[in-house]
Amino acid sequence: MADSTLPIHGSLDLTPPQEREQNLIEILHSWVITVDHKKLGLLYMIMAIFFLLVAGLEAILIRIQLVVPDNHFVSPATFNRLFTMHGTTMVFLVGMPLVFAWGNYIIPLQIGARDMAFPRLNSFSFWLTFLGGVLLYYSFIGGPGLYGTGSAPDITWWAYAPLTLKAFSPGNAPDYWALALLTTGFGTLGGAINIIATVVSMRCKGMTLMRMPLFCWLLFVDAALILVTITPLTAAQVMLLIDRYLGGHFFDTQAGGSAVIWMHFFWIFGHPEVYVLVFPAFAIASEVIPVFSRKAIFGYPAMVAASVGIAFVSLGVWAHHMFTVGMTSAGNAFFVLSTMLVGIPTGIKIFNWLATMWGGRIRFATPMLFCTAFLFQFLIAGLTGIILSTGAWDWQLHNSYFVPAHFHYVLIGAIVFNVFAGIYYWYPKATGRMMSETLGKWHFWLFLIGFHVTFDTMHFVGFEGMPRWIYTYPADRGWQHLNLVISIGGLIQAVAILVFAWNLISSLFIGKKAGNDPWDAWTLEWITPSPPPVYNFATEPVVHSRRPLWDLKHPEDPDWKYD
């Protein structure tokens, strides 16, 4: 334990914890009633990983259906349900809980607080989110409703009107969808309020905003974005339910209502949502890359400014999802330009991460491997994004497989890769044990290969004109070889995920003891024991620079001399 020589003993309560034997019921009960930010963070994480496996299984079923032409592995109706549930689950039950998993576990530890600002609201938000997941999956059995039609929503995750109206989607499946999104939406709002109040009001002494770790900055901006992003969806869901239950006409085209306004309302939520999901990935990269390059982050103020800039610009780009709907040329031009504008602050971020690595003594442990792959993949995802932002290109490629290829490059190539980096990085803190590096490298390389086999190929099948959402395709279109390759890549990724799951569970029992600070890192969470005690810090820390643990370890050359 490298940290045992550090003069931090005074800040820790070193009396061994008096643990009483608890039986299983007591342990489960303590997890259900918990208001501790660390336990809630882990609950969010467990929920996200569980639904990641569920939605991943749905993706595998989709790929089995598409592996050969004229396949009938599942029925067409089931196929529609599979991609609807895959998308909805991944966004609302995997991506959003992950935001709060990181936010809850890490933020109070990094800013030197004992808990979030509102611990009970925190617990309430988690259980609302969880209830949303239960509601959505209950639709598999509860969906038939009184009319006996349908099971699980088959309206796609953006649920365009008028397909969602009672006349076209009878039964209760779309209602479960809308209610699940309303419920998780309120949970998300509560979580976002908590993150903002924590960052603004709970920082320890000396932790000014410009000394805060970038991780906290990014989740702070993320939470602010959530406030104005998830709420339009809530409003739209209320309107949809009014239409379906009270006979309203918001999206009822036969009574003068507009189907296009649903698209606007949905994408006003839907596009910033992508940034909501990707910000935690940025946050993780901003912690992992400096620590494993042995250099302070390059251009901290520019990183903060770029994050805030992305958040603002992302609110004005939503209609690039709608170029094919038929907007005015002025409208098209506006959304082309605003979308391209996002490339500037995002480019600043990529250059700053690269500059952090430049000249550093890079240590390619598993977290750093995932972050390095993230940089390359996120760059490509950004470039295909610029391609799609060009209205004329979009007319050609919209609704082809090029689009899922692009956004899966963001969602998996950037977000999931960094989530894995974050799990490998903070697992020792949360459990006290290291994850296996050997299995970690197997996981990384298998997942990297599987990812590229699937999603690189998907771009080309999109160029060849294969539309999204089709149930099957005839053999004479020339798509079957590429589809076979895509499906094989999916299987490789599934194997990688199994390696990861095995690593996650087995390391809990046989992993090497981690100690407080296995990575020789610089932020406050690494002075607490692993796992941290309920109260985090026995006494409130005081910080004088962005890297308090660097100051502690290098009293002859502290950061605060240069601030």
Added chain:
Amino acid sequence: MSAIPLIPGGAEQEWHLPSRGRVGMYCLIIGETAIFTIFVVAYVFYIGKSLYGPTPQILEVPILNTICLLSSSVTIWLSERAIERGNMRGFGLWWAITIALGAIFLFGTGMEWYRLIYHDGLTISTNLFGTTFYSLVGLHATHVIVGLIMLTTVLIFTATGHVRAEHSERIQVLALYWHFVDAVWVVVFTVVYIVGR
């Protein structure tokens, strides 16, 4: 020693952060504003798009209602000031008046809806105007109801002596919500009864 500096010799400095209650409430207000914005946009977008009547001309401008709701912002401010100075009787009085004014507003909305439904035959499913009108005004009324429930809870605890001067911070956080509900009415009133009529 209340805190361990992470570097030796770190001087104790003044450290003030905003109240988390206020920050939380401001965040909630921002989120709610976005919800109302979507409903207002839908209302404005659908003005004059109903395929059949009744039209917004049947609305009567609720002047008394508006005066009541807006003046409740003043009375709640007076009660905030009273509790800050430790004047619990004044606080309870102004707080009760606030609730009464809110209740009058709600009653007035109920009367208006009764007339629209039974006299003019306008329901939420009649046409686009009905759908957008009842959802926008109803969304606001829902917020008034939630506000009244919270205000009444505080009044009950005041009557039993559980609310004391040291709770003034929390009272002011709750009052922020009520000010927000009033401010939203200014927008709803302008859009529905002035622009849209």
